[in-house]
Amino acid sequence: MKMKIVKSIALVLVMSMCTCLISACGTSKKEGDDSKVSVKIGYWPQKDVSPDNYKLYEGYLAAMNEKYPEIEIIPDHYEYAADTFLPAAASGQIPNMFRVPFTEVSKIVKAGYAADISEKFKEFGFDTALKDSVLDLVTVDGKYYGVPYNAYIVGMIYNVKLFEEAGLVDEEGKPIYPTNFEELRQTAITIKEKTGKAGFTFPTNSGWMLMSMAWSFGVDFMEQIDGKWTATFDSPEMINLMQYISDLKWKDNVLPENILLAVKDVQQLFATDQVACTYAPTDWANGMISAYGMSKDNISNSPVPAGPAGAYTQIGGDIWMVSPDTTSEQMDAIFKWLDIRGNGLKLDDSAIERQKERYKTQYEKNEAITNMDFSIFKEAERVEQIKKAKEEYLNVDEKRWNTVYSDNLILRAEEPVDAQQLYQVISSIVQEILTNQNADIPALVKQANSNFQRDFLDKNN
């Protein structure tokens, strides 16, 4: 009898598991019928989380179904996250089209989880219509692997309230911008003296925000000699930069106390008037307005300050990529979908209408709409179309909102190889310098340079 009961307990367990497995299997749906080309589109907004965006997407979907009834769009809420991408991709859970930040492109391509889209990319005219610096974002080994959704360059943003408090405004009420690094330092010192708040900061956990600064100081990170990559940042320029950062902390004390800062932390400090200025890609402003309720009139911006080597800025953006198992019909459908969305080169009237709809939503949310965005297109007509669509929604005070683009600005894309690893190496040095007053900067830089060479350049390339 005891056997029976124990046996039956075990049996029931096994059986119940099996039935549930089967039922789980039964519920999985078949996708679409055979006559249609169906594509899964990622980054689809969730209705309960962002209702405005969801409505926009419904509009895209309606237009798509009307124009291309033979294509079936399957919404997918997949959002890129660095920590889960690999297992998700390895098990085929990535939708046909997915959106990633530019820093991830080469890594995903190297891992083999993105399709080469060069053919369609050229067919739809992106290769000639986009700016060269933007093309760099999606090019790996001469092939195109993504369509830029937007692009931003790194500029400076200023907290108007703190600048006013510190008296750093001109007669018109316009913040007085630092144009070089010595001015930046003086500005930060004034802010700290007058308001007690931090004068300047940057994210210390994500090294890529530091690249603009480093290039402006004249740092060369690597060069290729006879096909072999060599790390070259053990240089006086790099030591100068690190000394400058160290002085901001230990001599002038103008940085926030907290130095382990991710992008989100910097944004929150800035939005809550705890820090007066920071390096920021152009898309930050609206993020802070919608997330932290910052007023758009409390934000002002300018190009990055110039260093000894000039004013360098890094270009970045969000990229649509295509999963490697996508067929050529699906690829075609994806590019048509991009056109409908208004990401394409050609904008027909209905696409312009939908763009206007988007600006209207932003306007109602009191986000900043300016005509000074960095456009990814070099084709004048396309740029004009968007300018016109925006016209009636422009809502920023022109004396505070500047274009972060200036003629003497030099745009640069990521370092060619091992950029992610380089960011970590740089973050480490910066963290050491900011936590250790007596850090031996030349030794640290030398060490980092040789480690980067040994650990990454030698092994990965």
Next chain:
Amino acid sequence: MKSDVSISKSRIGIHNSMMSDKIKRNITGWLMLLPGCICFLIFVIQPMIVGIYLSFFETKGFEAVRFAGLQNYKDVITDSLFIKTVWNSVSYTFWSIVIGGFTPLIVAMMLNEVVRGKAFFRFSAYFPCIIPGIVTAIMWKILFQPDANGFLNMIFGKLGLGPFQWLQNATMTIPLINVTMAWAGFGGTALIYLASLQSVDHSLYEAAEIDGASFWRKIWHIQLPHVSGLLKMLLLMQIMGVFKVFQQPLAMTGGGPNNASTSIMLTAYNYAFSYMQVGRSSAVGMIAGIILCGFSILYFRVTRKKDSV
């Protein structure tokens, strides 16, 4: 209630009954093991074998591309940070034993004595365990804010101390992360010890009292021997668990400042998920596993020696 075993015992000779008893016992035992074995096989063992396999291959994503022999191992060991991260993991383990190793047992012993308010104290000891891991990390990060508006700096400020740099102080990072881990986990472990302590035969205390044993002698001679088996087991599991730590540093410091809190498993995590180099990640994992095996063999040796003394 008489079961068939005892009936059969009376019918058949004693030798035969023992044989069939053994077989039946084996069948029952294996039936009890079966569901667990299935779970382990599918979700732990098979995936682990695949992972080990991958450590010997050059990988593209999760696919093995080319047999690489020991190249992955060579690459990760020669990394300039490798020794540091191994050392950090050892340091995590050391501090976790210092900070969190015996605290649960002491708390359990104290709880065991309380007459009134026991429910409250038990609840409060267990309370941090209810707090989900992400929440704990977010919360302690806020508490450890290094500027004047951090909670702890505020409290210590009132006492005229600080402000402290907390996690930003490279020498404090690992002990402090251990403090949060101990905070989050000691209650659960304490309850396990408490369950064990409550099964101590009370007549033992009484007998000891007749012999005139003091409070401390009763702990030493009655309670400690009673929980020693459990203590050894839990300490071993703690050592193995903490050596593999990576989520806490990932959430609290990202491994900083300047890799002061990067553990060996955080390195493995970074290889796989920041750089997508699964082969190397698996190799690091394997090395960590080998070190752990060494640890536990050493541990068993040491504890066994003590037993025989």
Next chain:
Amino acid sequence: MKERTGIISNVNYKKGSYKVIYWSIIVLLVIMAAICILPVAWVLISSVKSLDEFYSVPPTILPRSFHFEAIPELFSRYDFTKLYGNTLLYCAGCVLFNITINGLMGYSLSKMKVKGGVVVFTIILSTYMLPTTVCMAPVYKNIIKFPIFGFNLMNSYWPLWMMCGASAYNVILFKSFFDDLPAGLLEAAKLDGCGDLSVFTRIVLPLSKPIIATVAIMAFSGAWGDFFWPYMILKDNNVQTIMVKIYAMQQDTQMGINTLLLAITFSIIPPAILFVFFQKHIMNGFTMSGIKG
């Protein structure tokens, strides 16, 4: 009759030295309770602060501004009833799997002395040593395509529950608990004519109440706070648990820390209430089932 819960009995307590020990214990426990509860309380209370106040210097211990309107905002954005329901279902399954599957394994390994048991235990122990990150992706692959049968278990609680059934920690815990049960007790029962089963139900189960209660509590709170695998598997809004949502919120750069803390507050309240209510029963289980000589 002498009343005692541990070392100190009523008789002992009358002595001065024991009184000092007893009250120092109480003081230490009060400090412990404060350390355990106050930080959480402070963070939770802070969740109604505005973002500005959150970062203000000097900081406020009790909030100055109360933004209770954030609560209905949060609830209109996320369906908490459904989140709670899903999470409860998920947790219940986890508790069940943890206790039955790991408990049976532990018992079998400890007392049944089956052939090959040592091998099984060694394997389980060694899985505890090897780091799990090595096998994350292969696990994921098994979930998408279940071995042999080929089911897709995405958006199902089953793979998560089965992972609970493969908890080396709990197997080891159960085993060492059963190991500590005096073998003589079981042998004596057998000599009295009890079969394996009645030994199990009459003697082992009642004695195991403490360990079952402990594992159940830990499994519940573990499952409630678990986010990684649920986050990977439960992609459909209809099955998501509360921690999956919170993890997603935390990743979201577009969300202020105060909103996040508010969501966190609501994620902690239910288990806290549950424990306040159930603790008498659960914890009493410990005392009542202690082996008395």
